[in-house]
Amino acid sequence: MKKFRWVIWVVLLIALLVAIKLIFFKKETGTAGNSMRKPSVPAVNGMVVKPQLLSNTALVSGSLEANESVDLQPEVSGMITGLFFKEGDRVKQGAVLVKINDASLRAQLQKQEAALEVAENNMERIEKLYKLSSVSEDEYNHAHLAVKTASADMEYTKAEIEKTEIRAPFDGIIGVRHVSPGAFVSPSTVIATLYSSSQIKVEFDLPEKFAPQVKPGTSLTFSVQGSGKNYAAKVYVVNPGVNAETRTVTVRALCENDGTLRPGSFANIEIDLGSDPQALLVPTQALVPILNGQQVFVARRDTAFPVPVQIGIRNDTAVQVTSGIRAGDTVITSGILFLRPKMKVQLKSVK
16 A cells, blocks of 8 residues: 555656646747747937038148248348347338448448549540550550459449348338347347238148149138137148148138237138038948948848948038938948848837
8 A cells, every 4th residue: 555655656746747847848949939930120220311511611720920021130240330120110121220330341442432533534544645546455455444343343342331231121020139239240140030910821731632622712711819800811822742741731821910910820720612512411420430441331121231431521420421322311320330231120210
């Protein structure tokens, strides 16, 4: 009897284990089946590409330069006997600014004037005798040569005297003076600097890709630190060569100076390079770097397709696409890093 009861308990235990296994196996099979039947589809955001106006503006930095500037340096060595300007003075072209001692040259000039007078008197006498055939032609020629030599010596000395004066080569403003009256100067001494301030140059380096769009006559605006005003200028020269190190082109523009602009100032420059009314823009986060450039994912029905693109102008939030997509394409803008070619997607938001 006890043996029979033990057999019954063993059978019940086996039946219980079989039932538990069947129940859990069924659940796992059902879960796996549901997973195979319903794979997870990523939810992403998209944007329908539409043509829109894009202003092409280049922002660069540069510096201001005087339209004309020159260091006032003497041509000869000597002591300064006169400074005929004050720092900050406006001077006219041709005005004498500096005088260097020329006493020895003026004494030499007086001596040469006397020699010329003697040579001219001697030539008059020789001419009279030559007409009477009392002197030879050789003496007559030597008399003329003496006059020409004395006259040439005088002209040379006058030129040397002119070198002792420094005159303003153009209208402008005198800068800071570096010497005082009575100082001994040489041709390497900078006495002061003269600036032409009625107009001012704006010089900057422009990236090579923008160079074809800038030419003499192109307008630009700029601002300087310490002033809330925007100034207008026009390009007057574009350097024909490209800097091999920076791949930039040097450009200069000219601006009328109202007296507030100073040479050497830093300038923030804005150049309008035109606009594109049919530009196709995509958000910057939609771009995916690839080996040969950039690509975006385009949603067609419920599938994501990678499309290589060429890009153009960038702004703070978007990038111009010049080729690869068309107006009306839906570009995926989120979850880009997890997408694979021909992956099924679910568009949860489309702008």
